[in-house]
Amino acid sequence: MAEKGETFSERLRSGYDPLYVETVHAKKFHEHSKYTFDYLLDTHQAWITMLAEERIVPRASAAAVCQALNRLRGLGPEALLPYIPEHQDVYFHMEKWLVKQVGSEHSGYLALGRTRPEPLTRMVLREKLIGAIEASLTLRQKLLDTSEVNIHTVMTGYTHSQPAQATTFGHYLMAVHDPIAEDTRHLEDAYWNVNRNTLGCGAMVGTSFPINRQRIADLLGFDGLIENAHACVASNDFLVVCGTAVVDTMVTISRSAQDINEWCSHEVGMTLSAPQFSDFSSMMPQKYNPAIFERLRFYSSMTVAQAQALPIGLIKSHYADATDISHSMGPAISVLEEATKWMRLYGEVVRTVTLNKERMLHMAQRNFCTISKLTDDVYRRTGLPYRTVHGIVANVVNQALEAGLDATGITAEMVNNAGVKYAGKPVGMTQEEVRHSLDPIAFVESHNVVGGPAPKEVSRMIAAGRQSLAAARERLAQRRARLEEGKRRLEQAVADISR
Helix, strand or coil, X not given: CCCCCCCCCCCXXXXXXXXXHHHHHHHHHHHHHHHCHHHHHHHHHHHHHHHHHXXXXXXXXXXXXXXXHHHHHHHCHHHHCCCXXXXXXXXXXXXXXXXXXXCHHHHHHHHCCCCCCCCHHHHXXXXXXXXXXXXXXXXXXXXXXXXXXXXXXXXXXXECXXXXXXEEHHHHHHHHHHHHHXXXXXXXXXXXXXXXXXXXXXXXXXXXXCCCHHHHHHHCCCCCECCCHHHHHHCCHHHHHHHXXXXXXXXXXXXXXXXXXXXXXCCCCCEECCHHHCECCCCCCCCCECHHHHHHHHHHHHHHHXXXXXXXXXXXXXXXXXXXXXXXXXXXXHHHHHHHHHHHHHHHHHHHCEXXXXXXXXHHHHCCCCHHHHHHHHHHHHCCCHHHHXXXXXXHHHHHHHCXXXXXXXXXXXXXXXXXXXXXXXXXXXXXXXXXXXXXXXXXXXXXXXXXXXXXXXXXHHHHHXXXXXXXXXXXXXXXXXXXXXXXXXXHHHHHHCC
């Protein structure tokens, strides 16, 4: 039995350099103690139970080890302390503890035909993915709810930071919701990729013992297998997809936060962050800072950077069992944990933001964002080539700006004069028709095409979003049930082998 100052390998006869311990082994030990302790207990029990069921090891040895592992589960990771550098990681500290409890003649079977790390990272990441999926679904719920109460909240829609066309805040939020709904699918795909069993792969070619890998998958709640034993230890796709699955959501959140932050400015005055999400100045008493949007923008960007680091860190690693892969667990966990936080925060911030609806409508009435509707109506009335009509209405805008007028100052006379200039004849619109063409509420109502901002169409999209959300929640419940079923099977298998 290895004691303090000794390693578990005859290949290493001297102690580790203290700097190596500090920068690598100690960090990894504490990280794995936090994240993989329970999963290592599960994999130990599943592995030795399967070996006993297949009559590869004595049932008595399997029972002794399983019972000791149950005791250790109750004690927690603190039972593996003190940390001994020569024992490297949690795996060997646990082995040392088991040797003391049941002897190496029983605990030694845990290493039979098995490589050390599999499938712990996958078991950690599937739980983090479930948390991220849940956060995504909660965010979608809040976007749908907030959109529904704002289907009539008319506002300016912007392109290139300039007033473009009239829309509603409800339509805007559905434009945020829909790509996040797609990203939920990316997270679900990542879960499918991650939640497949690699235990039993050996170091890269499996083992000569007649093991049952499907039994392991069932005991640990996996949905299937990574069949190729080499791919089990070499592939990094399950790490990379965890990062890429949240990248677009983080980008969407960051860009939307930038929008709302600008709308909170004194000069725009369309929105106001809730007090519980706002900051104040230590110097300027008047300040009410919507800094939450700056924070969302920054932290979501940092999460994207972490996600990008995953493939970059692995790109020059050999396609085999490599330390690069095992060290990627922490960054992958961080990406999912951070993304989960920012999805939760953004959803609550948007839900509680105050809208200055009068100001939003006032701006939409005056900043020419309904001009494209006037263009459409002139085209309908005259039948002139659309590019000609475009020039007519552009001239009307120039007339208004040169006269210091906003959109409410446009008159039928200005439109008809522009018609004479560009088409040789007046357009023939009345003042009432021009007023209706430029009304942002009428503008929104008229855009009732698929995907448009008309309240009826946005309501339809919201209903479809709720249906999609319900289906996603059902799939999440099924995944959780699969993991719970795995726990029950493992508990029963341990109980059966211990009789």
